[in-house]
Amino acid sequence: MTEIELLNHLRANPFVLAPMAGITDRPFRSFMREMGCGAVISELVSSTGLKFSSEKTKKLMEYEEIQHPVGIQLFGENLDHLREAAQIVEQWGADFVDINFGCPVPKVVNKGAGSACLKDLNRLRDVIRAVKSGVGIPVTIKIRTGWDQNTRNSPDVTQVAFDEGVTWVAIHGRTRAQSYSGLADWDYIREVKTQSRVPVLGNGDIHTAEQALQRLAESDCDGVMIGRGCLKNPWIFAQARALRAGEPATLNSAMLPVLRRLQMYLEDYYPERIMLIQMRKFAMWYSAGFPEASQFRKSLFQAGDRAATLALIEGYFSDLETVSQIDTSAEAFLMGGHG
């Protein structure tokens, strides 16, 4: 896919699925595309792992046709490995390479990868150059607002990105020091967007379709990325698109058919044991804000085999067709991740 094609796609659907390790695997990316999100991105993939052809690493990159445009997110500190990994991503047929400059996790940062590059813009430039030198497909980056509050530098980062021919910069509106505490700073994202010569995607704490629209409009960003918000509300992307088109956001329809669809994607990819672990996880998240959710979650933990687990899920959600989900966005939820 060319840069123009990718940006046209973003204009048509600016609600991009945020990369999430352990979550945005092949089944979930396909499922979310079917549920209306825009571009999708894999979880972070080690460029060194890819170069040495680890099967586990390759598995993270698997995608299906429905996912286009699909990006593979790379991280790493070795410039040769980054370049070669980007080449593999392109040969693999992905539409773009995304570089992770947001990961706050010590194991990644201590080697000089992820958000550590925000402290050294020459290094950040070298990483972008290495990846760009390997491929013809677009290269995007995902950053945090800075290393810490005193060194926020997204305008400088977007300038480097522009100079190096990056297609978009996605900004998670927290510093590395904040990790997942506090709130994403959308005023800062807006300020960065105003000055940026490269397209900007804003990211952080979008829990509803209405918020997605509001953030998009107020920040003037070219798109928004939604991560945790779609783990409680699988319709968030479709609702945001409806609102953008001036239509009412369709009310939440039944969860059960949606979960069955997700199961279909999971079953196609994972052995039964992992499929069941994933189904339990998503059923727990999707139960947020519904009556008796904590009791349901406890029972799910105790459910043994496939039949018992799936029956429990069917039983719980089939009773909820006319019940609406209460907003639980003020509760702490998944306060850690790789970006």
Ligand SMILES: Cc1cc2nc3c(=O)[nH]c(=O)nc-3n(C[C@H](O)[C@H](O)[C@H](O)COP(=O)(O)O)c2cc1C
């Ligand atoms: C469980 C989890 C895993 C994550 N993994 C990644 C990752 O692999 N790469 C990345 O760039 N960001 C990762 N992130 C960060 C998200 O992409 C996003 O920036 C962050 O969650 C804020 O957006 P949200 O409030 O919409 O979730 C992860 C976040 C979570 C919660």
